[in-house]
Amino acid sequence: MPSLSYLKAINRALGDEMERDRTVFVLGEDVREGLTNATVGLLVRFGPERVLEAPISEQGFTDFATGAALGGRRPVVEYQVPFLLLLVLEQIANQANKISLMSGGQAGVPVTYLLTPAGRRAGWGAQHADQPYSVFGHLGVKTVLPATPADAYGLLISAIRDDDPVVVFAPIEAHGVRESIAPADLVPVPLGVGRVHRAGADVTVLAIGHLVHDALAVADELDGEISVEVFDPRTLYPFDWNGLAESLDKTGRLVVFDDSNKFCGLAAEVLATSIEQMRLVAPPARVTRPDSAIIGISAAADRALLPSREQLAAAIRRTYKNGR
Amino acid sequence: MPSLSYLKAINRALGDEMERDRTVFVLGEDVREGLTNATVGLLVRFGPERVLEAPISEQGFTDFATGAALGGRRPVVEYQVPFLLLLVLEQIANQANKISLMSGGQAGVPVTYLLTPAGRRAGWGAQHADQPYSVFGHLGVKTVLPATPADAYGLLISAIRDDDPVVVFAPIEAHGVRESIAPADLVPVPLGVGRVHRAGADVTVLAIGHLVHDALAVADELDGEISVEVFDPRTLYPFDWNGLAESLDKTGRLVVFDDSNKFCGLAAEVLATSIEQMRLVAPPARVTRPDSAIIGISAAADRALLPSREQLAAAIRRTYKNGR
Amino acid sequence: MVADHAGSSAEDLYRTVRLIRRFEERAIELVRAGNVASGIHPCIGQEAVAAGIGAVLRHDDVMMTSHRGHGHNLAKGSDPARLLAEILGRTTGVARGRGGSFHPLDFTAGIYGATGTLGHGGPMAAGVAWALAQDGTDRVAMCVFGDGAVNQGALLEGLNLAALWQVPAIFVCENNHYATTVPVQVVVAGSIIGRAAAFGIPASSHDGMDPNVVLAATEQAVARARSGGGPSFLEFSTYRYEGHHTFELSAGLRYRGDDEVAAWRARDPVELQGRRVRVQRRQEIDAEVDAVIDAATKFALDSPEIEFDEGLDYLYATKMRLRPGADNA
Amino acid sequence: MVADHAGSSAEDLYRTVRLIRRFEERAIELVRAGNVASGIHPCIGQEAVAAGIGAVLRHDDVMMTSHRGHGHNLAKGSDPARLLAEILGRTTGVARGRGGSFHPLDFTAGIYGATGTLGHGGPMAAGVAWALAQDGTDRVAMCVFGDGAVNQGALLEGLNLAALWQVPAIFVCENNHYATTVPVQVVVAGSIIGRAAAFGIPASSHDGMDPNVVLAATEQAVARARSGGGPSFLEFSTYRYEGHHTFELSAGLRYRGDDEVAAWRARDPVELQGRRVRVQRRQEIDAEVDAVIDAATKFALDSPEIEFDEGLDYLYATKMRLRPGADNA
Ligand SMILES: Cc1ncc(C[n+]2csc(CCOP(=O)(O)OP(=O)(O)O)c2C)c(N)n1
Ligand SMILES: Cc1ncc(C[n+]2csc(CCOP(=O)(O)OP(=O)(O)O)c2C)c(N)n1
Ligand SMILES: [Mg+2]
């Protein structure tokens, strides 16, 4: 069975959708060369009219994509650095994402915003390692974070076909993940539906993005000692609350493992909702970045700041003991 | 005793600080006319060099303020519409707020970002009623939300004197608040220190911004039935966790009343932290905007979407009954 | 009623400027009566620009308008009754009452946008125009904005995109000499058209008080776009008599003098165009327009408001629903 | 060592271009050796621009540089040893290792900024320049950016601010003809200097491979700024031999041909300026520079790295502390 890399899955999803639907095109910086590998080969296959090389005008080309969408296209806009999504936040959250309502349902804005290098870039300094996905969820923008090649393929396909704006974060630290899967088994993955990567009885670990793989490793370490279920919501917003509730009905114990800043981050929301509405036999815990860390200036310092396997294991053990 | 309005308090704080410190200046749109009332009279008192009329170039003049700060000034930048803070989020959170770290402590960026008309503007449509303060907290930007004229004065003074970037949200729905206070009693209010507006024994209501006044009204309604303590953190980030913990040591019950979107909003953070670290005898509750509502298109619809006194009263009663 | 599009005879142009004038006067009355929560940004004084461009654009062309856009909607073919209903937030409005005065999107009339974020309609229009051209049509997209919006970087980014990709877009600046209270010369260095010219876009300035002048300039630009000649930029000098927004009716701002307003009123586009129509015809048109406005008012006031529980209908094209803000909500 | 500022004699200019060249070559070696986590954006080929502007600016002038800024730091007076330490993330670096290669802020040398957000140094420089002028000094602020950054709207907004308020700022575009893999003509409509001219800013294009040409153009612009004449915009045509970033050493991109690189190398600024110095003097300077680089390398490699628990020191000027990400952290 062929082994598929995470970036190749993204690249294939783009190619397959462009093949299937001529209204799909990509727009971004260095997309013709395919600098991030997401768009490699697309120029040759689909020509310059469907692989638009954009100036360093992120706000302008994000608005341009909104217009193209209103004109009947399904743009995929690629960004090179996480902070660029903050630079265009207003255009996505206050403009594109509000047109459906503001127009009284006359139009949707089917744009996909693809951040191929999401999250930490070791050593690249204070401005290249942010992980602002919680912000998009807070503002009601559909947001996905695939952890595996198959999910990257399937979620990107669904994002492109969705009639609303969707942001796709592709964590750099997941780019190395490979998966043995036959092309035929690559299928769309619906937005808002999570996935149990590993069944367990004692503690539910909710992990998203590249941290899913760390969570699985920790679950294996603890095997025999504690039975850990690993649940990946895959979509940050809309969130699969039912999927989480089902898992907690079994385990009653929750640890959230999340790469965003702690303060008002995804983990805070999951903790809050779980205690409001779900079965818990012990207080839930979270392992995240600090309140508002700046990551990326030093590999050593990052190790002290990023959510770690050690922290997760400790949190699982604490949660497991609690309420016994 | 003279009665001071909320906007007059802001206006006086600006005038007093500009008087006291010649490095302070204001920058923004229509600041010479004083369209929002925040800057009324400053042009005459301090001249055009300290009341800079800016083009509709929010990103540019936000960066300009960063530069002026590096050049030794303490700029106060005013914005007219909530979404403008999303438009300049990257310049505040990824640039100004990171310079202290990126420079290894060589420089701070003492800029104050003043959103005079924060939050809902009834009927002004889908793009004039957002309340994105949780986003700034998530990204580590100091953020304050004064509820009263005295706090508006004192927090704005402290924001201007602070050596880091600080965002000041002045909720439109608090602009009508007046307070009888002698000018001499107007003093700086330290960032990160909350305030107990009303002492109570049974349930702590954490409210911020204009909702503090609604919380106090509900507390009065419930008087005799339930003894409600109203705690106003005043600063969103850094948050006064000790102040909240002290209140919960007394009451053990928490309801958060917050005007931001529910998903990953302030209330989520407060719930998460309270169950992680504080004394609770019943599950905490939150009353917020929906996950990611769009407010402002219709007064009737807004009433169904905004956190209401009825919802708060019901949540207090539920929390009070719980665990008995 | 305005037809498919407004038509370009002297009478057509008069009907349009008159319609816009009376529409805005009625809208202001309704604001005063408390029927319009947002208030409005009246375009009284600027009718010639709307009429001129509206007479050139086809019904299937696209327009991105501004917060001062009622006139553009009308000239482009929005039903006055449904536009007024929109401004009053009624569900019969062009955008089912969800856009309101500031965002009266009306896809039936080709009004694809009216974003609150000044200047950002520019790059959006470039995107629409690009898509229209890709479809192999000769449809064009126009974006209308003010003299203040030309200071928004995203608009300049949009001009670059339009020029690079030679899209069939027309950028129209309504220079009414103020951004809220700020005179244009205080905030615009260099010239407005110089900014477009810097990107290699043909740019010219014109009198915006005479519908004929606007029409002639617009015809050239639209012809260029339709024939694959790429984008154009037009600046029209005009003036808003009533101030920035109806809050000025009470606010009492001091940023301009009455004499200045009077000088512009002396060049009133409705009067000017009216003189180009035979007196009797003019009276017929006035009566016709008044009837349209009265019918529109009745229609709007009789129309249902958005219900308590309808606030988030249409929030997502996919009809996704939200969790409420409180469990007992 | 470079002095207070780099000096403007032929020998001074040669010393500077040579220093930058050898510094970057050494930095690339250190990248290859795995000592620089970020890699670098080498300015090899562009030394003439840095040397020319550095020779004109005073030590107390301010510069906002770019991601390709090592040469600017050196020409402006950064200590090569502390700059190299910065690039290696050592606590002895100009920014205590917290800025790294991309943000080597050095207030002792007037390097106030190097933001990752392309183009945004422009409005920041306008703000610094405004403050300097308010102080009544004749100090100036300069911002250096690339041909790609001229497409960032905020930079254009900054040009407008600088022109409106006539601040003593000099905007320098290093046009090296590519933004990463994208040729300038693919993304810049019109001309680069035309964009500045549109705001009424004196703007001119010059050869960026000859230090003398850069120096002469910069002297004019700086003199204008010091004398209250307002901002200027300078475009220098130059080229980076080594590619966008050291990742190209392995990435094997195909966006340009070897012949093109060779043609530019034929106009090498270090060779050009070297020919303007007596052979023997040149050898002395080369030896001097090599000694500086070797000492800098030793200093940097011997310096301490940022410790495990020091990542958030300096996060806030007020020394505020954060809650950790996990209770057991
Ligand atoms: C980006 C942005 N900044 C500020 C505002 C607030 N605002 C709304 S209208 C306006 C003035 C616009 O002036 P101009 O562009 O000349 O249009 P006019 O009102 O004169 O028609 C301002 C500042 C906004 N809506 N968007
Ligand atoms: C606003 C922004 N967009 C994109 C990037 C990613 N990026 C970093 S360098 C670069 C190319 C810059 O080209 P240019 O401005 O010509 O400078 P050069 O690298 O040629 O010196 C890009 C796109 C960024 N840092 N900031
Ligand atoms: Mg105007």
Ligand SMILES: [Mg+2]
């Ligand atoms: Mg370049």
